[in-house]
Amino acid sequence: MSVSFPRLDRPILSSPMAGGPTTPELVAAVSNAGGIGLVAGAYRTAEDLADQITRTRALTDRGFGVNLFVPTPIDRERDEPSVRAYAALLADFAGPDVQPGTPRWDDHDHFDDKVDLLVQQRVPLVTFMFGVPDPKVIERLHESGSCLMVTVTDAQEAQAAAEAGADALCVQGTQAGGHRGTHEVAATPNGLNWQELLPQVQDLTSLPLVVAGGIISSEDVAQALGQGAIGAQCGTAFLLTDEAGTSAPHRAGLSDPQRTSTLVTRAFSGRPARALTNAFTERLDPVTPAVYPMVNHLTKPVRAAAAAAGDPDRVSLWAGTGWREIHGGSAADVVVHLCP
Template sequence: MTSLLQSLERRVVAAPMAGGPTTPELVAAVGAAGGLGFLAGGYLTADALADRIADTRDLTAVPFGVNLFVPADLDRDRDRAAVQEYADRLRFGARRLGAKLGSIDWHDRDHFEDKVTLLLDDPVAVVSFTFGIPPKHVIEALHACGTEIVITVTDPDEALAAARAGADALCIQGAAAGGHRSTHDAAAIPNEDSWTELLRRCRSVSALPLIVGGGIMTRAQVEFAVQSGAAAVQCGTAFLLTDEAGTSAAARAGLSDRTLTQSVVTRAFSGRPARGVRNEFIEQFDDFAPPVYPVVDQLTKPVRAAAAADGNYQWVSLWAGTGWEAARPGPAAAVVEALHPTRLVRPQAVSSGGGADLD
């Protein structure tokens, strides 16, 4: 990863954003602007991911990455009753939208093994992993193909484990980040540490190149990150409203509704903690969702789809980081350009302070 990160013209990585926002067009545009784009492999079958890789290659010759979710084994006997209780709560709302709850698959592994096979048969420059550390044989096989490996971490323990497992770089996700927190244990309560705090603490356990993210929306933040020793920044929310993003019309409308004023971390939509803009769905269900990912995600999927088709953004997941109000429409290249550091800031110690990321 050192080589790829070092060859970047711009220190900006466009975060993989599964569920729609990431498109081949977005990945290609970010690469053309000198950044690093990532296809989001989460939720896709291997065939669908293969199509997106092919489409991206049709658009660009610049290297790009692919992101995969690391699956965890589910404990049906332990969690079935809690899931049933949550489903009973959701059902009434689902009916109002004319939707049924999704069916449950306790063996869902997000097609992980098939997608790894695809990436071994047809390698890409870099693969990043979220929600955990992939098995050793996967890391070894990808390395043997020349693929560099990034593992997303949310605390120093995860950073140490990822470094020991053979990652080439770590992606440090601060608490301000939009979308799912990449805690390696789905049931863990995520910390509230900013990337600035985590950068300092993870640096003390690993000398690997560190990509940082979570609430980064301005050039000043990127300059601070680079000055603090980050190899690059990973931004998702800043790209959500760009022309090339596949963000749904309903989500675009919700993210632009200034009467929605809070971003919160919730398990309500998927069972895993994830940050999004607080809407009616979160208000109604946040207190009740069991920590059973991806089963809760399976249940709510048709409900979210029905709401999105109706343009009802009160019932879709408006995943976004704390800086969402600064997201703007326009070309993705303009976002890369606006974030790229143009000067070095005064050297300073990385803050050891609390939850908020630097503005």
Template sequence: MRVPARFGGLGGLAVPVVAAPMAGGPSTPELVAAVTAAGGLGFLAAGYRSAAAMTEEIHRLGELTGRPFGVNLFVPSDAPSGTAPVAAYRERLRPEAERHGVLLPAAVAPDRDDWDAKIAALTADPVPLVSYTFGLPSPDEARALRAAGTYQIGTVTSAAEARLAAAAGMDALCVQGPEAGGHRGTFRVAAAPGRTPLPELLAEVRAVSGLPLIAAGGIADGPAVAAALRAGAAAVQLGTAYLCADEAGTSAAHRAALTDPGFTGTVVTRAFTGRAARGLRNAFIDRYEPYAPAVYPEVHHLTRPLRAAAAERGDTAAMHLWAGTGHRLARTGPAAETTRELWRAAQSAPGPSASTDR
């Protein structure tokens, strides 16, 4: 593969738009390459993938672009697993499994998402950027990647997490507001995700850290991009806006649901994975959210057969349909054109020029 260029910092982006890492399929090498070709920045999602699969995607992306790109890692939790709550939830889900004709795992083994092997691979064969979700690397791990020349970004959902990320030596922070689709990046699994709107959260983080900030959460059009940049962000991160892009790996059923008027909104739920995550509200969430334990990734593995069966049938009443609050604005077409159009719209949005506030 081509050796990607080193990353010169968020201020060097021609277009300060970042394609969020979306684990589970939507983020593809083709999507990342398209956004980088338009002057933005894209991330591969290594969560739920083995180190070997991550490396394969990195090599594929290296064949598509020589521009800088990032890889996102899920930081494993050191919290003890909740065996009894997961077992109780399994019993609660048994009728659902019978309806779908699937077996739920009797037990879920500990899972660190192949973390050690991923860190080793990224240290031996560095990529320009690495971002972290659900926590931070150890000091030794952060130092090793820094020595390899990798720019590191910590995902934070509060000022307290921002302080920890800055102390850990992160080069920038991705500030994730409550409007974001998919999992909230809280450091603790059981932590109740904050509700401070993104503009206010940016101000709170800015008050405790001078690191460059990436704003994430509910940003789906030009005016929202411009507002986040005026609020002090160096760049904005969008995920849901790219779910319907030609290059995204999003399923047909998920794509259709994003603009289906039958889905009246999004909600934060633990029903599918045990971690708080925002998605389109459906029947599965209504039935099981009150009983879902805050245990991750055990609940994720427990419900995986159910979600796979629902996805195979295109059953949106039982699928996890991650989406942010701006899901109605998800765009079809090439991701590069979406990126360019977002930036054009941001530059022409009312108020001070977005380009002068970076």
């Protein structure tokens, strides 16, 4: 069974941005402008996600999507020593006033409960990051009418997602801000940009393809459409918009002319993700183990304390390679600006 991609009057999807930037207001504004807004379902309980969906539906009659992180397999015996070692280094960096968090070795991000919720909610588009969901999940969501899109970062992942029954793929290039969607937590992400990866995926499948990574201008979107994509998924472009819930230090970091570069780092969560270089990445990037989501649990209180104190050097300043060109204003204006 396959479900067709929801209607896109404008070829723009707003990235689901877990951890604050994506709000119901942002999702609704993008959908109301003719694109598709994506609700960030990760790091939430099913009840919290239900509330996000209700609030989004109150703001738009148009189609929108919901994104989930596919749970990463956990091997406590193998990984606990490296997580403990990282906790000690993080405590040293954080200083005496903030304690690192406690790793939760049974954390599957409420995935099953959220799938149950989405089966009931019948949203037009459900997207997955960090892997391909089980066949049963795909079957249940298909039966309830959702189109399923899987983020892929290489040809093998694309092949696996297509074979499993995905209806569309989000082809994520190395330019992307935030997490890389690599399916294997320990895999070193490749350096392919979406312009290079898209033709490789097109050789494997005729599924509709959305591209992501560093897309900031109408020229970028025109290039994506010219290469055969049906749309562009943009995150960083929306981080400074009025509707985004981007924290004050994150906004300040993105606008700070002193910040000069981004890097792909495991420092914040244990999974590779692109962020602006800051004291946190400089100190901890070289020593972070590839263990997700336990590194995320450890760093959360450190990042929260820094956010409360307005300190951009100890928060995750997620940013794609196009960060220099982004601007504020309404999300609808950004959608219009992105359209060729």
